[in-house]
Amino acid sequence: MLRTVLALTAGGLFGAGLMVSGMTDTAKVQGFLDIFGSWDPTLAFVMGGALLPMAFAWRLTEGRKPAAGGSFPSPPSAELDRRLAVGSVLFGIGWGLVGLCPGPAMASLSYNGWQGALFLAAMACGMIAAPKLSRHLDRGAANA
Amino acid sequence: MEADWIWGLGGGLLIGLGGAVYLLGNGRIMGASGILGGLLDGSGRNTAAERSAFIAGVIGVPLLIGLLTGSTPDTQVTGNAGLLVLAGLLVGVGTRVANGCTSGHGVCGISRLSLRGIAATAVFMLAGILTLAVLRQILGVI
Incomplete structure (x- = not known):
């Protein structure tokens, strides 16, 4: 029960933050990526604002346990593999094309019209298809 | 328009606070693509309740804010259906293959210097x- 309440709270803060920050405005996101056009720096402030509490939170994990039980994530892997590279390139192209990434696509569902719903549906299909490409890339790496 | 950066910073703090609650409370990394993708491809079956609750918050709170204030932000999203489908597919496949997006790799990863x-x-x-450089500045198609 506590896990569910905390997850709902975290999701609510995340959604509210995305909504008020301007990150569901695709013109602002594309404006940030459009460095050769009229550059919009808002996303840099959003990222900076988000990193502050998160960096503090990672500090607080040291020597503690999560409030709702279980354990904290293990230290990050330093392995840079082809899945990370190929996936990030595909994601970046899609992000640039429309200006939506997964968080804002969900947060704006209630006010982003049929366009937001169509994007989210296509994104869900992509997510369901993704394990096939992941396995393919893993096999390729094993054979290389 | 001058206040955009203040809203950006304030919204960013809320995003980071959400990530902090998910990490310190549930011991999980707040990655939007991982939380949703794990539900869709079945890999997150054992944690379906907390994943669903998180997504309910992400979608529900903006909906509630919109209902209470009577106003929602302008999204300026394209009306090109083909472009929306293509971009959605790329974002869905790419974030799951790379195992993270702007929230998981960006906010949560960078803040622990991963x-x-x-x-x-x-x-x-x-x-x-x-x-954007090629399709907007050079070709002028998006």
């Missing part, structure tokens, strides 16, 4: 920048 998070963020931002 090499994978920093590298992924650099790559997807560069890919986005090149997409």
Whole structure:
């Protein structure tokens, strides 16, 4: 029960933050990526604002346990593999094309019209298809 | 328009606070693509309740804010259906293959100085920048 309440709270803060920050405005996101056009720096402030509490939170994990039980994530892997590279390139192209990434696509569902719903549906299909490409890339790496 | 950066910073703090609650409370990394993708491909079956609750918050709170204030932000999203489908597919496949997006690799990864998070963020931002440079500045099609 506590896990569910905390997850709902975290999701609510995340959604509210995305909504008020301007990150569901695709013109602002594309404006940030459009460095050769009229550059919009808002996303840099959003990222900076988000990193502050998160960096503090990672500090607080040291020597503690999560409030709702279980354990904290293990230290990050330093392995840079082809899945990370190929996936990030595909994601970046899609992000640039429309200006939506997964968080804002969900947060704006209630006010982003049929366009937001169509994007989210296509994104869900992509997510369901993704394990096939992941396995393919893993096999390729094993054979290389 | 001058206040955009203040809203950006304030909204960013809320995003980071959400990530902090998910980490310190449930011991999980707040990655939007991982939380949703795990539900869709079945890999997150054992944690379906907390994943669903998180998504309910992400979608529900903006809906509630919209109902209470009577106003929602302008999204300026394209009306090109083909482009929306193509971009959605790329974002869905890409974030799951790379195991993270702007929230998981970006916010949560960079804040713990994860090499994978920093590298992924650099790559997807560069890919986005090149997409805009070619398709908007050179070809003028998006």
